[in-house]
Amino acid sequence: MKKLILSLLLLAPLFALAQNQTKPYLNLEDAQRITAAATEKAKAEGWNVVIAILDDGGHLLSLQRMDGVQIGSVEVALAKAKSAVYFKRPTKVFEDAMKAEGGGRIATLPNAVAIEGGLPIFKDGVIVGSIGVSGVTSAQDGIIAAAGIAGY
Amino acid sequence: MKKLILSLLLLAPLFALAQNQTKPYLNLEDAQRITAAATEKAKAEGWNVVIAILDDGGHLLSLQRMDGVQIGSVEVALAKAKSAVYFKRPTKVFEDAMKAEGGGRIATLPNAVAIEGGLPIFKDGVIVGSIGVSGVTSAQDGIIAAAGIAGY
Amino acid sequence: MKKLILSLLLLAPLFALAQNQTKPYLNLEDAQRITAAATEKAKAEGWNVVIAILDDGGHLLSLQRMDGVQIGSVEVALAKAKSAVYFKRPTKVFEDAMKAEGGGRIATLPNAVAIEGGLPIFKDGVIVGSIGVSGVTSAQDGIIAAAGIAGY
Amino acid sequence: MKKLILSLLLLAPLFALAQNQTKPYLNLEDAQRITAAATEKAKAEGWNVVIAILDDGGHLLSLQRMDGVQIGSVEVALAKAKSAVYFKRPTKVFEDAMKAEGGGRIATLPNAVAIEGGLPIFKDGVIVGSIGVSGVTSAQDGIIAAAGIAGY
Numbered sequence: 119m120k121k122l123i124l125s126l127l128l129l130a131p132l133f134a135l136a137q138n139q140t141k142p143y144l145n146l147e148d149a150q151r152i153t154a155a156a157t158e159k160a161k162a163e164g165w166n167v168v169i170a171i172l173d174d175g176g177h178l179l180s181l182q183r184m185d186g187v188q189i190g191s192v193e194v195a196l197a198k199a200k201s202a203v204y205f206k207r208p209t210k211v212f213e214d215a216m217k218a219e220g221g222g223r224i225a226t227l228p229n230a231v232a233i234e235g236g237l238p239i240f241k242d243g244v245i246v247g248s249i250g251v252s253g254v255t256s257a258q259d260g261i262i263a264a265a266g267i268a269g270y
Numbered sequence: 271m272k273k274l275i276l277s278l279l280l281l282a283p284l285f286a287l288a289q290n291q292t293k294p295y296l297n298l299e300d301a302q303r304i305t306a307a308a309t310e311k312a313k314a315e316g317w318n319v320v321i322a323i324l325d326d327g328g329h330l331l332s333l334q335r336m337d338g339v340q341i342g343s344v345e346v347a348l349a350k351a352k353s354a355v356y357f358k359r360p361t362k363v364f365e366d367a368m369k370a371e372g373g374g375r376i377a378t379l380p381n382a383v384a385i386e387g388g389l390p391i392f393k394d395g396v397i398v399g400s401i402g403v404s405g406v407t408s409a410q411d412g413i414i415a416a417a418g419i420a421g422y
Numbered sequence: 423m424k425k426l427i428l429s430l431l432l433l434a435p436l437f438a439l440a441q442n443q444t445k446p447y448l449n450l451e452d453a454q455r456i457t458a459a460a461t462e463k464a465k466a467e468g469w470n471v472v473i474a475i476l477d478d479g480g481h482l483l484s485l486q487r488m489d490g491v492q493i494g495s496v497e498v499a500l501a502k503a504k505s506a507v508y509f510k511r512p513t514k515v516f517e518d519a520m521k522a523e524g525g526g527r528i529a530t531l532p533n534a535v536a537i538e539g540g541l542p543i544f545k546d547g548v549i550v551g552s553i554g555v556s557g558v559t560s561a562q563d564g565i566i567a568a569a570g571i572a573g574y
Numbered sequence: 575m576k577k578l579i580l581s582l583l584l585l586a587p588l589f590a591l592a593q594n595q596t597k598p599y600l601n602l603e604d605a606q607r608i609t610a611a612a613t614e615k616a617k618a619e620g621w622n623v624v625i626a627i628l629d630d631g632g633h634l635l636s637l638q639r640m641d642g643v644q645i646g647s648v649e650v651a652l653a654k655a656k657s658a659v660y661f662k663r664p665t666k667v668f669e670d671a672m673k674a675e676g677g678g679r680i681a682t683l684p685n686a687v688a689i690e691g692g693l694p695i696f697k698d699g700v701i702v703g704s705i706g707v708s709g710v711t712s713a714q715d716g717i718i719a720a721a722g723i724a725g726y
Contacts, residue, residue, distance in 0.1 A: 174645075175645065176645065201646075203645070204644060204645055204646030204649075205644050205646045206644045206646075219673070220676055221672050221673055221675075221676055221677065221678065222672060222677065222678025222679075222680070222681040222688075223669055223672050223673070223681075223688045223689060224689075225678060225681040226653075226668070226680070226681050226686060226687045226688045226689060227650060227653075227687070227689055228646070228649040228650055228652075228653045228687075229646050229649060229650075230646075245644075
């Protein structure tokens with residue numbers, strides 16, 4: 119398990135220290151384009167979900183709840199997105215680690231969510247925000263989140 | 271005991287299906303139409319804001335943060351909208367009451383926000399949700415929120 | 423009061439939309455330089471305080487508590503700094519507004535602190551973080567915070 | 575009744591002044607020396623981390639976030655340090671216990687973190703505070719925390 123986490127950390131894009139000390143960021147237009155791509159995939163599959171987009175500080179840029187989604191999915195989508203941007207990694211990494219270990223250690227890590235459906239968003243190797251999806255199965259949530267990133 | 275619970279479970283759906291016992295509600299399309307109307311007014315005035323739309327349970331249907339808005343406005347817009355739907359009244363009602371009284375009593379009221387910019391949304395006299403706006407002055411936030419309602 | 427808030431908003435540096443969609447940010451060296459300048463002033467006056475520096479998302483870059491400071495000042499310094507970066511304005515703006523109004527409206531604004539000692543930090547007109555100071559009187563806290571900014 | 579309280583109040587200072595009834599404590603200089611030793615090890619290894627030092631009441635003495643560290647590590651470092659001082663033991667003790675047990679019981683223990691990287695700090699057998707480190711793998715976080723203690 120330790121090896122698994124280590125490998126994933128090594129794969130994570132490194133923080134690019136811009137010479138002029140600036141960093142890229144998401145704007146609302148980006149968030150809407152990502153949400154539109156995720157929504158298109160969700161509709162094509164007939165899956166209704168909440169889609170949340172956060173900035174690099176973990177603050178909401180946009181959120182959209184499709185009709186009929188359980189109200190609990192609002193906070194789940196937000197928590198998945200928060201976990202993804204706070205830890206610069208997909209929530210599935212924590213899910214896989216908990217499954218591999220068969221224990222609950224990661225449940226004691228503040229802000230970590232170990233359910234697929236949260237993905238960090240990078241630009242030029244720098245984290246700029248995240249997407250969190252909730253409403254169907256966690257694997258399906260993850261597919262929609264990935265479709266959103268593909269539309270960035 | 272098991273039988274009793276079973277019987278009660280079988281009776282439960284009947285309550286939900288009682289004739290005429292329905293309530294109107296907002297869907298995502300409504301939320302998007304209201305947000306679009308509010309956004310149009312905001313852009314016309316050159317005001318950048320967060321616009322949050324909640325359902326009748328106080329849960330997010332949609333949120334959108336325009337570029338350059340202070341991050342604090344995310345929670346403020348949410349809190350204004352929550353106050354409006356929790357108390358079925360504009361947040362300006364609490365603002366006026368606090369000004370008239372000159373004291374801080376209302377600040378002890380759970381979920382009450384006494385800053386203009388939150389409005390309840392009604393349909394056929396029934397509350398269906400709310401809008402919360404934050405980003406410019408509270409009076410301007412209120413103008414944008416009203417423009418949103420007008421587009422419903 | 424409305425006029426006062428409006429004027430302050432107009433004075434606040436506008437968000438500079440960089441053409442290449444990047445923004446400046448604080449690093450640890452900046453935070454340490456700001457903290458050192460604030461500490462120098464605090465020591466010169468014989469005032470013991472907590473000094474917190476946050477990034478543009480409201481997350482801690484550094485914190486330092488001088489000896490003998492009440493433990494409550496840790497959270498106060500953090501809250502002042504959070505208010506300053508969340509609302510892009512000094513906490514004194516909220517303090518003055520509450521005094522002018524004689525009421526408690528601003529106490530219903532999430533994350534707003536109306537006690538001097540929190541200041542936003544800007545670079546090229548863009549918010550990059552904040553400083554929060556607590557330990558002596560709020561006016562003295564404010565003097566130390568300003569000394570910190572001057573050292574940026 | 576008033577007299578009784580008065581008498582008790584008059585007696586109170588005597589408890590505090592009882593001979594030898596003192597406890598050792600960390601000051602800011604200690605915290606900075608511990609942080610410097612941890613930082614030196616972190617830099618030697620090329621590991622970027624958050625380093626938090628708490629006093630014996632679990633309140634922050636100092637915190638420092640190196641550049642490029644995920645924002646989630648701020649709360650993780652604080653939580654690890656809190657766990658270490660609240661339970662007077664390394665967070666690795668909880669980690670090992672959860673692994674050995676294969677269950678999630680410890681995740682229900684308030685303030686317990688079961689991820690290596692938090693260490694209590696003792697002086698003359700008395701707990702005086704703790705260090706919490708987060709940013710790399712938990713084993714690496716633990717190495718940095720130990721280097722900090724060694725510098726005390």
